[in-house]
Amino acid sequence: MTTKWLSQAEQASWRNYILTAHDLAAALEADLAVHDLTMGDYEVLVWLSEAEDNRMRMCDLAQSLQLSPSGLTRRLDGMVKAGWVERASCAQDRRVMYAHLTTTGRAKMEAAAPTHVDSVRRHVLDPLGAEGVAQLGEIFGRIREHLLELELTRV
Amino acid sequence: MTTKWLSQAEQASWRNYILTAHDLAAALEADLAVHDLTMGDYEVLVWLSEAEDNRMRMCDLAQSLQLSPSGLTRRLDGMVKAGWVERASCAQDRRVMYAHLTTTGRAKMEAAAPTHVDSVRRHVLDPLGAEGVAQLGEIFGRIREHLLELELTRV
DNA sequence: GATAGGTACTTGCGTGTGCAACGAACCATA
DNA sequence: TATGGTTCGTTGCACACGCAAGTACCTATC
Numbered sequence: 001m002t003t004k005w006l007s008q009a010e011q012a013s014w015r016n017y018i019l020t021a022h023d024l025a026a027a028l029e030a031d032l033a034v035h036d037l038t039m040g041d042y043e044v045l046v047w048l049s050e051a052e053d054n055r056m057r058m059c060d061l062a063q064s065l066q067l068s069p070s071g072l073t074r075r076l077d078g079m080v081k082a083g084w085v086e087r088a089s090c091a092q093d094r095r096v097m098y099a100h101l102t103t104t105g106r107a108k109m110e111a112a113a114p115t116h117v118d119s120v121r122r123h124v125l126d127p128l129g130a131e132g133v134a135q136l137g138e139i140f141g142r143i144r145e146h147l148l149e150l151e152l153t154r155v
Numbered sequence: 156m157t158t159k160w161l162s163q164a165e166q167a168s169w170r171n172y173i174l175t176a177h178d179l180a181a182a183l184e185a186d187l188a189v190h191d192l193t194m195g196d197y198e199v200l201v202w203l204s205e206a207e208d209n210r211m212r213m214c215d216l217a218q219s220l221q222l223s224p225s226g227l228t229r230r231l232d233g234m235v236k237a238g239w240v241e242r243a244s245c246a247q248d249r250r251v252m253y254a255h256l257t258t259t260g261r262a263k264m265e266a267a268a269p270t271h272v273d274s275v276r277r278h279v280l281d282p283l284g285a286e287g288v289a290q291l292g293e294i295f296g297r298i299r300e301h302l303l304e305l306e307l308t309r310v
Numbered sequence: 311g312a313t314a315g316g317t318a319c320t321t322g323c324g325t326g327t328g329c330a331a332c333g334a335a336c337c338a339t340a
Numbered sequence: 341t342a343t344g345g346t347t348c349g350t351t352g353c354a355c356a357c358g359c360a361a362g363t364a365c366c367t368a369t370c
Contacts, residue, residue, distance in 0.1 A: 006272060010280055013292025020295040021176060022221045023302050040356085059318060066177045068358050073320060075356085095318040095365045117161060125165055127301040128294060135290050137168025139283060140175040146282040147178050195326085214348060223328050228350055230326085250335045250348040 024123060031119035035112040040065075041079060042116060045109035048085065048101035055088065055100040084108050179278060186274035190267040195220075195230055197271060200239065200264035203256035210243065210255040239263050 006014065029039050037045075047064050048054055056064070062072040076099055079085040084105030088098040101109075125133055161169065184194050192200075202219050203209055211219070217227040231254055234240040239260030243253040256264075280288055 006275070006280075009285075009292070010288055013288045013295075014275060014279070016292045016295040016299060019221070020299040020302070024298060027302060027305075038356095057318085066174070069319060070321080070359080071357050093318085093366070097319065113160075120161070120169060122305070123301065124169070124298060125161075127297045130164075132294055132297065133165055133168045136294055137164070137171045139287055139291055139294070140168075140171040142282050142287065143179060143279060144171060144175040147175070147182060147278065150182075150277070193326095212348085217349095224349060225329080225351075226327055248336070248348085252349065 027123050028116070028119050032112060032116055035108070035115060037108070037112050040075060041084075042109070042112055044075065044079060044099070045084065045101065045105055045112070048099060049106055049109050051101075053100075054106070055098040057090070057096045057098060059096070061099055079105070182278050183271070183274050187267060187271055190263070190270060192263070192267050196234060196239075197264070197267055199230065199234060199254070200256065200260055200267070203240065203254060204261060204264050206256075208255075209261070210253040212245070212251045212253060214251070216254055234260070 025039070032039060032042055043065055044061070047061060048056060058072055058076075059069065062069050065072065067075070076085055076087070080087060084102055086100045086102055088100050090096040090098060124136075128136060180194070187194060187197055198220055199216070202216060203211060213227055213231075214224065217224050220227065222230070231240055231242070235242060239257060241255045241257055243255050245251045245253060279291075283291060
């Protein structure tokens with residue numbers, strides 16, 4: 001515990017981040033809502049569309065989405081009902097279930113992607129410019145490294 | 156809609172942000188848990204402790220916390236039960252309720268603050284350095300400005 | 311090949327949240 | 341002073357999520 005409090009500048013930066021991150025997420029969510037999609041569902045579509053054979057094991061997908069196993073089970077329930085995803089069992093390991101993107105799901109994703117990309121561009125990339133975007137990646141990359149590092153020493 | 160997809164660099168920066176923000180929030184939450192506090196409760200304590208007379212109107216507090224009115228009502232329910240906050244009515248305007256920090260609540264906040272400050276320092280400020288922290292503030296300040304701007308034109 | 315330990319997914323339960331509806335109180339205008 | 345519109349807070353409802361427990365299955369060891 002080096003110093004008890006944050007400096008004025010530190011405080012200001014940190015609050016900027018906290019406040020903005022919340023509103024930014026809300027803005028992206030709102031833009032996606034015209035497709036009747038949540039960010040959560042959209043991310044599932046994206047991950048599956050980028051995966052080999054358009055499918056992923058539940059556990060891998062949950063980790064990619066930073067979601068608990070039960071959370072993913074229920075999110076998929078909705079997406080299966082919507083027809084965007086199918087469950088498929090695995091012959092090699094009968095414990096695992098694949099989440100498989102349907103053609104309907106792919107179409108949904110392709111319809112929504114431009115909206116979302118545009119949203120990210122408008123809200124984040126354009127205001128920052130190339131340099132700012134690079135800094136953003138650099139900053140959170142560094143935080144990420146430290147998080148993983150601290151996590152390792154804890155175990 | 157300038158370009159349909161993000162460039163490699165844009166994609167990487169953006170994903171760094173998405174993934175890290177989630178884990179960072181979880182890390183801060185975990186550090187605060189040793190005081191049996193959530194980030195949500197902690198933020199209430201901080202806002203009230205910085206407010207005049209250690210109290211705020213519910214509607215103002217909800218806005219500060221980026222919380223819906225009903226969300227704040229229920230969060231306060233728990234904090235009142237814990238003895239950290241009291242509700243007080245307002246003589247001038249009998250619609251409003253004040254959330255008032257108790258001495259117990261202040262003690263709770265002062266006990267937890269060093270832990271949280273240290274947590275922010277370890278996870279964010281130290282890895283970034285003064286320059287990185289300034290960039291962080293700058294970046295989210297700019298995003299914030301654009302968000303507000305877009306919101307105004309929408310109305 | 312039996313048994314112990316680990317892994318993958320699901321289900322029950324509790325929690326935190328937003329939206330919509332509501333009652334109470336305020337305020338502006340007639 | 342009556343009235344219509346607005347604001348403040350709470351409550352009913354729905355939903356998304358995590359944790360813990362349970363089930364089915366795999367794998368290593370004897």
